[in-house]
Amino acid sequence: MMQNAHIFKIQRYSIHDGPGIRTTLFFQGCPLRCPWCHNPESQKMPGKIRAEEMDGLVSGLISEIEKDRIFYDDSGGGATFSGGEPLSRPDLLFRLLDQCREGEIHTCVDTSGCADAKFLSGLAEKADLILYDIKLMDAKAHETLIGKPVFPVLDNLRRLSDQKANVWMRFPFIPGMTDTKANIKAVMCFLEKDTVFRKIHILPFHKAGEGKYEALKFKNPMKEIKPPSPERVAEVKAEFESRGFQVIIGG
C-alpha cells in the first residue's frame, strides 16, 4: 500500500480492536485532544481527499484488508477503522464499510462519537460493530480536558441506541481524570437510563505511547501519571458488574 495522507498506519494482526484477528486502519485526523492519546501523530487533520484520488485509495486499502481474510475467517475477525477519528472522514469510511460488506468482511469502527449527528445513522447501518468511547460525563471537565463539548457525544450515543446498533462501550480509565467516583457513577447512570448498551471495555491507562511523544517532540501531559493498580481496576470492574454490565479489561 502506497503511503497516503489519510490512513497513517495499517496494523495487521490487531487482536484488541474487536473480535478475532483484525486489520486496523488508523485514520489521520481527530477533532479531540485527549491528553492520554496513544497516537498523537494522528491528531492533525489532513487535507480533503480529491475526487480523483478516492477510487484508487479505496481499492488500495481494500486490497490490504483482503490480505488477511483467511485469518478473519478462522478467528471471526475483520477490519477495524480507528484513528484518529474515522468519522472525521465519513466519505472514505463509508466507502470502505460498503465495500467490506459487499465482500463479506466483518467491520468495526472505533469512534469517539464526536461527529456530526447526520453521519450516525449511516454508521449504525453500515458498520457491524461500533466501539464507542465514553470518557467524562461532566460537561466542563470534558471541554477543558479534551477540547470539545460532551453533549454531542452523548446525544450521538442515544441515537445509536435508538437504532439498536451493535455497540461495545470503551471507557479509558485514566488516573486523576476519568477514574473519579462521580464520573464512574455518572457513566453507569447514563448508560442505564439513556441507552441499551451493557457491554463495556475498561481500558486502563498505560505508558506504551510515551516513546511517540518523545519521538515527535510533543509535550507529554501524562508524563507523571502512573498506570492504575490492578486492584483499582478490579474494583471498578466489580462496580460495573454489580450494576449488570458485562465488563472486559483491555480491548
Added chain:
Amino acid sequence: MNPRIDSLRAKTRAKEVSLSHERAELVTDFYETHAAMGEPIPVQRALCLKHILENKKIYIEDNELIVGERGPEPKAVPTYPEICLHSLEDLEILNSRPKVAYKVAGETRQIYEKKIIPFWKGRTIREKIFSAMADPWLDAFDAGIFTEFQEQRSPGHTAGGDLIYRKGFTDLKSDIRCCLDRLDFFQDPRAMEKQGVLRSLDIAADALISFAGRHALELDLLAASEKDPGRKAELENMAAVCRRVPAHKPETFHEALQYYWFLHVGIITELNPWDAYNPGRFDQNLYPFYQRDMENGTLTREQAKELLSCFWIKFHNHPAPPKVGVTAKESNTYVDFCLINLGGVTPDNRDGVNELTYLVLDVIEEMRLLQPSSMIQVSRKNPDRFIKRALKIIATGFGQPSVFNTDAILQEMTLHGKTIEDSRSAGASGCVEAGVFGKEAYILTGYFNLPKILEITLHNGRDPRTKKQIGLETGDPEQFNTFDDLFEAYQLQLNYFVDIKIRGSNIIEQINGTHMPVPLLSLVTEDCIENARDYNQGGARYNTSYIQGVGIGTLTDCLSALKYVVYDQRRVSMEKILAALEKDFEEEDILHHQLKKAPKYGNDDDAADDILRQVFQAFHNAVTGRPNARGGVYRIDLLPTTCHVYFGEITGALPDGRKAGIPFSEGISPVQGADTCGPTAVLKSAAKIDHLKTGGTLLNQKFLPELMKDEKGSQTVVHLIRSYFKMDGHHIQFNVVDEKTLREAQKNPEAHRDLIVRVAGYSDYFVDLTEALQEEIIQRTAHAVI
C-alpha cells in the same frame, strides 16, 4: 513430580557429558580377532553388534524403572570409529571446549592412541567417502556450497512404526525363517546375498534379546540384595519385563516402553544414525496398552506418568555423538533430535488425540528436558483444546512442542506414491522432516547453501573466499541486461551444484549399502525382511533422499534487491554493487540503505514473494524426482538446524545488505528483522512456498511472552496456526521470550543456565549456543501485543 522422578531428573541434569571408549574398544576387539572374516558383511555387522551388546557394561540406576544405557553409565557417549575416527587432537578439543564439551579421560586417550587410531586409520567410512569424491565435489564442499550428512554419521532419520507393538523379536525371527525357506537358489541370482542379509537380521534379533536378558540377570541380583521390599518387588517385576521384551510382543504399558527403549539403545549402539531413533507416533502406539492396563486396574494414571517420566530421563541420558570439523559447526548441541509425535489422525482417519496425549503433554511440561524433543501434529480433526494445551507449555518459553500440519504431511506423502494408510502413520522426525514411520528410509544428505550460489554467480563461477573457479562460467554479471538474465545464470549454477551433490550422494549411498549395513534397524523397518534387503540398500518400503535448502529468505531478498535497484529502477549499476560487496559496504551507506529498502520476503508483498516462488521452483525442479541409489528419489526440505550460521560465516556481503559473515535467514523464516508487518504477513508470505512439494519446511516465530499470557492471546495463536495450516504450511514453532531476558543471559550465563530457546528444529540451552547463534536468535523479529 514425585521424589523418585525429582531425584532421577536432578541426577541426569547434573551429570557431566563424557566420551566413552567402551564401544570403540569392543568394535576394535571384534574386528581384530577376524572371527567373522569369512562371513558376508551384513553378518559381520550383526555379529559385531552382538559382541558389543554381550560384553558392554550393564548399568542400572537406583530407583529407575526403565533400563538400558548405550554407554557404561548415563551421558557417557560412545564413538563409532568404523564411521569416523576422532584424532587425539579432536579428543582434546571436545574435552576442553567451553561449550557443549565431552569430557575425555586419560585412559580413553591412551586406548585411542594405542589401539583405536592405529586400527581404524584408513579404514573408516569417512575416509572411503572423501577418497571416492571427485574434485568438483571436494571443491564445492570446501567452499561451503553444501555439507555432507554421512561423513560422520550413518544414514538415518527414521522413526519407528507400530511393528514392535504387534510383534516380538521371536515373531520377527519366524518371519525371517519363512523368507529363508522361500529363497530360490534356482531362479534368484540374489539368493545368496539375501541369505546373508536375512541371517544378519536374525543375529541382530538374538543380540538384543540377549542384551535384555543380561539386564534381567542384573536385576535379579539387585533384587536379591535389596532391603526395601517395595524396590525389591519393582526390581523383580523389571526383571520379568526384560525377560518378556523384546523377545515377545508387549502386553503392558511398562513392557511397551521397555521394549521400545531396548530397541532405541540397540539402534544407536549398532551405529550412529542421524537423529538417533524415535518412537514415532508415541501416543497412538502406546494408547492401547495404557487403555488396557487402566481397564484391568493394573495401572493408575500416576503410575503411567511415573513410567513416562522415567522413559523421558532415558532420552536425556543420551546426548548426541560428538562430531568433528565442519559438522561440529553445523550442529553444535547435545540434542540428538529424537522427536516425539503427538496427535494427528489414526490410520483409519479418526482424531488421533486421546487421553494419553494429554498425559504425555503433562510429562513434557513437568520434565522440561531438552531431550526428547516433542511436537504436536495438528489435523483439522483435532480439537482446539489440544493445541491450547500445547501452547500453555510453549508459553513457558520452552520452545516445545513444535506444531505440525498433519493434513499437509498427508498430502506430501501421498503425492509421492505412498498409500493413504501408510501416509496417515507418517509424522516428522529430526527437525521437521516428514516420513512414513517404520516403513521409510528417508535419508538427509546435506545442507545446501542457496545464497552462496548467488555469490558464485555474481563472480562468474569463482568463489571469492577460496579463490577457486568452482562453478560454471555463466558470464560477467555486469553484462546481464535483465533480471531474467541474472536468474538464468543463477539457475545454471544451481543445477550444476545439485548435480555434483547428487552424484556424490549416490556414491555415498552405495558405500553405506555395501560396507555399513544396519541389521537391527533393518529388522524393525518394514519390508526389509520381505525384501531380504538391508535398510541401507533400499530394503524399506519407501526410500527417499533429501537435500536441505538453507537461506531461501536471504536469497529471495538478495534477488529482490537486485531486481528492484539494478533492473527495475536502474538506479545503481551492477558494477557499483559488486564493488560495494567487495568492500563489505564500507563507505557505501547510501547504497546499503537503498538495498535494504527493496521489497523483502516476509511482508506479504508479492514483489518479493514472487521471487521466493521462483527460487523455490528452481530448487525443486533441480532436485525432485532424481533417482537415488536405493531405488527411490531425491526430494527437498527447507531447514537449517544451525547451518545458516556456518553458511553465513563463509559467505561475503550480499546484495540484500547483509554484511559478510552474518548468519542467513533460518528455515523458511524471513531474514532476521526484515519482516515488519506482523505475524499474519509472515505466515502469508511463508505459505507462498509450495509446502506440499517438500518433505518439510521450518518456520520460526518469536513472540513476546505477553502475547500468550491470557485466554484470548492463546486462542488467537490457535487461529494463526489453523489459518497457516489451511494454507498448507508444514510447521511452525514459537520462541516465547523477550530480548531483555536474552541479553541478560548473555551477560550472566550462570544465572540463566535454565533458559531454553528454540533454535531451529530443536530447543537448546541459550547459554550453550555460540555467540553468533545467540545474536541471530535475538535478531529475529518479535511479535508483540498490538
